[in-house]
Amino acid sequence: MIDIAAASALAETQIVSQPLALKPKEFATISALAREEFGLELGKGKEQLVAARVGKLMRKLGFTIFRDYYQHVQGDRTGEALVELIDALTTNHTSFFRERAHFDFLVHRVFAEQQAPGPIRIWSAASSTGEEPYTIALTAREHLGVQSPVLPRILATDISTRVLETARKGIYKANRFENGLSPWLRKHLLRGEGRWEGWYRMRPEILGMVEFRRVNLIEPLPDIGRFTLIFCRNVMIYFSRETREQLVNRLAACLEPGGYLFVGHSESLTGMQHGLQQIQPAIYQKRGGKK
Template sequence: MAATMDNNTAVAGMGGPLLGNAEFEFLRTFVYEHCGISLGEHKRQLVQGRLLRRLRALQLRDFAAYCDVLRRDPHGELGELASAISTNVTAFFRESHHFDLLTNELLPRWISEKKSGGRLRLWSAGCATGEEPYTLAMVLAEALEKHGGNVDAKILATDLSPQALETARKGIYPIERLEGVSAERRRRWFLRGEGEYEQFACVHPRLRELVSILPLNLLHEWPMQGPFDAIFCRNVVIYFDKPTKQRLFQRYAGLLPEGGYLFLGHSESMYGLNDSFDLIGRTVYRKGSA
């Protein structure tokens, strides 16, 4: 049976209503304004498929009703919408060269400079389900033990997705998700579950002490003042268009001191977007002098 994309009638095999043109255009505009994510026409099928779950969860008849929910309470549903249309791909020690740089060079230097009671701050911007900030916590805890000193060290982890933040706060992961963690670090920084949790592991309380997990929309106001020694924003800006990236990088520059570091994902670049940073390694940028 043929059907156009201009209605919300069910189609055999689709298992739900269609995403009509008017609703898709509304969602494209809404997502761009609130999340900075640019949805091309080629994303229509993806958006339809993923948002069908939200329609079922909210017991809505069609996408027009879902758009009405966004109009009535844009911020109440924003996190769920962002979770649905973006892909949270993450892993412990993903892009391990970044953590090698921290372990071998940056953390020893920072701890040495701040030994007399200084403040060390790292930010995982777009922390997803928590693997990145807990990886940062592992290398930070090990560096503090090795190099000592009275350093006030903390990691801020933020994301827009409520589901991702819930997983990060629990800090409980299937054993197979620890594939990138060495056997020694597994023994040191994870507690093996028992009974029904036998196939899961929980992060060590020491790592939880170092990490603060909070909801944050990168496009909205930021409550923190900084400065941060390093900001990790990896595999986040791939969803943004050029003007949004430029604004975001400028805001990051405002929270980093001269010599502060910004880490991007393997497929991301700051080329032609900001002149406050110098590329010093594989997707590693250092803020220069003003």
């Protein structure tokens, strides 16, 4: 005897689990929204990727029709639906000490040359879940000393409130640290016990060095002052050339003369108009300071 209720539930599950098939007009709609709100370019060839990620998000939220989901995003005055969409469409891949050459430069050039009487200001402009700004803080405390008057104040920003909430907690699995935990690094972390075995938390003094704020980089920037160094790595790969150039000039305006901009090693400012000069791969300096 056939269990009609069970068969019906199975059929519904199969329908819901099927990949979303975005029509060309629907893909164009999502692409236009991503471009206008986030500067994200979704070109040809990404239709299946977008359909898979949007479809997964729709299923999570209980939508089966694209039109209904899009109306939900448009009608959400909190902006959280847009944030969920950008989270779904982009990859928040990061790790501690990612692109280690940048942190070597931070120690041997930026920290070594620092002559200011007060704290260095550093901006992590696409901080994701916090690994980058905390790496800066950990490196600074180790190489400058815990009592140094120039210990940096770090502004960490991201467009996603979800990743910012994770970052503020400062809690990470041990495998988030590349090449394991060296003895010098362990002293700056609190090791979890019991159900938190295998996890580490930043010590309060590390947490206190970082301020997290939500900032959309393609919008006019808030009044955040000037910085000795700005990290803006592996985010411009999602933007059009025009958007990248606009962003680089906004970032340059936030640098002190002689300040440094770090970009991802897969990113280049070649062909853009800006007031920066390249001094090493993926490292640029604002004119007016030391070379």
